[in-house]
Amino acid sequence: MTDGLPMSVPAPDLPRRVRIHEVGARDGLQNEKTVVPTEVKAEFVHRLAAAGLTTVEATSFVHPKWVPQLADAEQLFPQLADIEGVALPVLVPNARGLDRARELGARRIAVFGSATESFAQANLNRTVDESLAMFEPVVALARAEGLHVRGYLSMCFGDPWEGPVPVGQVVGVAKRLMDLGCHELSLGDTIGVATPGHVKALLTALDEGGVGTESVGVHFHDTYGQALSNTLAALQYGVTTVDASAGGLGGCPYAKSATGNLATEDLVWMLQGLGIETGVDLGLLTATSVWMAEQLGRPSPSRTVRALSHQEQ
Numbered sequence: 510m511t512d513g514l515p516m517s518v519p520a521p522d523l524p525r526r527v528r529i530h531e532v533g534a535r536d537g538l539q540n541e542k543t544v545v546p547t548e549v550k551a552e553f554v555h556r557l558a559a560a561g562l563t564t565v566e567a568t569s570f571v572h573p574k575w576v577p578q579l580a581d582a583e584q585l586f587p588q589l590a591d592i593e594g595v596a597l598p599v600l601v602p603n604a605r606g607l608d609r610a611r612e613l614g615a616r617r618i619a620v621f622g623s624a625t626e627s628f629a630q631a632n633l634n635r636t637v638d639e640s641l642a643m644f645e646p647v648v649a650l651a652r653a654e655g656l657h658v659r660g661y662l663s664m665c666f667g668d669p670w671e672g673p674v675p676v677g678q679v680v681g682v683a684k685r686l687m688d689l690g691c692h693e694l695s696l697g698d699t700i701g702v703a704t705p706g707h708v709k710a711l712l713t714a715l716d717e718g719g720v721g722t723e724s725v726g727v728h729f730h731d732t733y734g735q736a737l738s739n740t741l742a743a744l745q746y747g748v749t750t751v752d753a754s755a756g757g758l759g760g761c762p763y764a765k766s767a768t769g770n771l772a773t774e775d776l777v778w779m780l781q782g783l784g785i786e787t788g789v790d791l792g793l794l795t796a797t798s799v800w801m802a803e804q805l806g807r808p809s810p811s812r813t814v815r816a817l818s819h820q821e822q
């Protein structure tokens with residue numbers, strides 16, 4: 510390798526380009542014990558955009574008591590107005606959340622459902638049926654106004670209360686979420702228990718159930734160090750949208766044992782090595798995560814961030 514980049518050696522049958530859906534500012538910061546100042550979040554999002562990420566999930570319009578870490582969404586979102594050519598999706602759970610996001614001019618939203626009853630209850634205070642009913646008018650109104658809608662589905666592989674989640678159960682809820690009118694589906698391995706064969710099995714079952722790979726993204730948490738292998742399995746299946754979080758920040762405050770997401774730097778290192786385009790400048794991204802780690806007062810868990818930042822010293 511040279512200049513902090515891996516040697517590029519393409520492998521057969523992989524996509525030529527991958528869109529990284531960056532979730533550090535939302536999934537990452539929602540799980541921090543301390544509330545990060547709004548100005549730091551704004552700088553974080555600006556730096557992620559400057560590093561070449563084309564989709565940077567910015568914040569959530571959820572109940573401020575449920576996620577106090579993101580209670581400043583109204584203050585943060587206007588500070589991102591000068592960012593051009595970068596999609597800035599926000600999470601909205603219900604009509605109130607959509608109203609708040611629309612007032613600020615958000616053009617991309619994400620609703621977030623669960624494949625299991627336990628997590629639907631813990632995260633949304635609703636059953637699976639009730640949460641889908643809550644999303645229905647949100648997706649309909651958002652679509653009528655030309656907004657792009659992502660549907661997250663959590664606990665696609667395992668659930669901390671219910672254990673392994675049957676593939677058929679996941680496909681059933683995924684289809685209902687897509688039938689509401691979501692443009693894309695992100696498959697959440699909220700607690701990081703997936704392994705590559707399981708990923709292929711779920712993608713195959715979704716495909717057979719009518720949810721095509723072109724509308725599917727993958728969202729792996731890295732609890733057991735499997736996120737990158739799972740991503741490669743998804744790429745081999747034809748997935749081209751991968752969620753990741755700068756520096757490996759992340760988790761979910763309502764799912765015990767959810768740790769950080771797949772680190773964006775680790776993902777970019779692998780994709781660059783495979784000759785897959787992402788548009789991301791790994792040096793700028795790593796510098797951003799090093800800076801963010803300083804703000805948070807602890808080192809980044811990303812192996813690539815550590816390797817590249819030691820190398821720079």
Ligand code: HMG
Pocket residue numbers: 536539569570571572573575576600602603605606607609621632633634661662663664696697698699728730760761762763
């Ligand atoms: P609830 O307590 O059932 O709310 O919470 P409610 O509908 O009964 O309303 C109670 C009050 O809250 C009302 O006020 C509402 O107006 C207000 P009152 O009339 O009593 O004065 N309210 C709101 N205020 C501001 N913004 C809102 C809002 N909604 C209601 N949007 C609720 C239900 C959905 C609101 C709550 O459960 C919630 O906010 N949950 C969000 C939890 C969350 O953000 N979790 C993390 C994101 S998911 C994740 O991380 C997983 C993911 O990364 C994928 C993966 O890894 O698997 C996406």
Ligand code: MG
Pocket residue numbers: 536697699728760761
């Ligand atoms: Mg997540």
